[in-house]
Amino acid sequence: MRKTTPTALPSTNLACSRRGFLKLSGISAVGMGSMMFLAGCGPAAQETDDAGSTADDTAAATSFGSDGMLRVGMEAAYAPYNWQVSEESEFTMPIENVSGAYADGYDVQVAKLIAEEFDLDPVAVKLDFSGLIDALNSGQIDIICAGMSVDPERAESADFSNSYIDDDxxxxxxxxxxxxxxxxxxxxxxxxxxxxxxxxxxxxxxxxxxxxxxxxxxxxxxxxxxxxxxxxxxxxxxxxxxxxxxxxxxxxxxLQMEEKFEGSAMPDNAAIVKGSDAEIMDRINAVIDGIPEDERQDMWNACMDRQPA
Known part of the structure; x- marks a missing residue:
């Protein structure tokens, strides 16, 4: 997932460390007792949309953060990757299209680091998972951070970053x-x-x-x-x-399976408009690669503890 450079992107440092969030679960409210689930860490993976190189795509690719905002597409319903809360905290970002709501989660923490690198104000845009790539290519959002995994079909429609967490x-x-x-x-x-x-x-x-x-x-x-x-x-x-x-x-x-699924590894990749300026993806990857493994685990663990019950 990548995008084409917008207007002069500020060159800020990549302060990569931050928050604890990655642990091991995901459960969301279901039926009687609410609990958190993860929704798509991969799910990573869901959504295949063919986007050719159109004028609209080109416009989207050149507008990355051009208004000073980084609009981050996600479900806001896929804990511990991303979920919705009603109170702001150091871990949240506002949800632009849901009044009075905020997003939290592992994807949110990484998106905030990316926004910091580009000196942009991050906001979440809450969308169905299946519509995220369309929203990216139409310019509704600048980046996807949503427990989405790169796969061959998606890679035809967006540019994907290095993984910032890996599941199976x-x-x-x-x-x-x-x-x-x-x-x-x-x-x-x-x-x-x-x-x-x-x-x-x-x-x-x-x-x-x-x-x-x-x-x-x-x-x-x-x-x-x-x-x-x-x-x-x-x-x-x-x-x-x-x-x-x-x-x-x-x-x-x-199940303690000796036989494993083929191709089931699910990295969590960010995505930007296909054909974006390489500098944008290089800087995104520098942020991601700068988060040490132990810090990723701490982030996951904190999100697991913080996710809605």
């Missing part, structure tokens, strides 16, 4: 499930497996032979709710978010 896909069942001791795909033959719509959590299920691929649920909380209510046998889930999930659902168990 695991499978979760219940402790009384007949599949609880499964270690290979053959061991879960006959199971009904559910993932989140428009994400890799759904598409990887096609790699498992002889299972029922359930109609995907729209959100992670709904995926979890389906397993909790016995409407499926197994769900696909974020590796980083498992500890928090099991804290909320003590009867859930992660």
């Amino acid at each position: 896909i695991v499978m979760i069942t219940t402790e009384d499930s007949p599949y609880v001791n499964a270690t290979t795909f053959a061991d879960i033959a006959g199971a009904t497996v559910l993932g989140q719509a428009a994400t890799m959590y759904d598409t990887v299920i096609d790699q498992i032979p002889d299972v029922t691929h359930a109609t995907p649920a729209e959100t992670v909380p709904l995926v979890v709710e389906n397993l909790a209510n016995g409407r499926c046998d197994i769900i696909t889930y974020s590796m980083l978010s498992v500890p928090k999930l099991i804290e909320q659902y003590p009867n859930f168990v992660e």
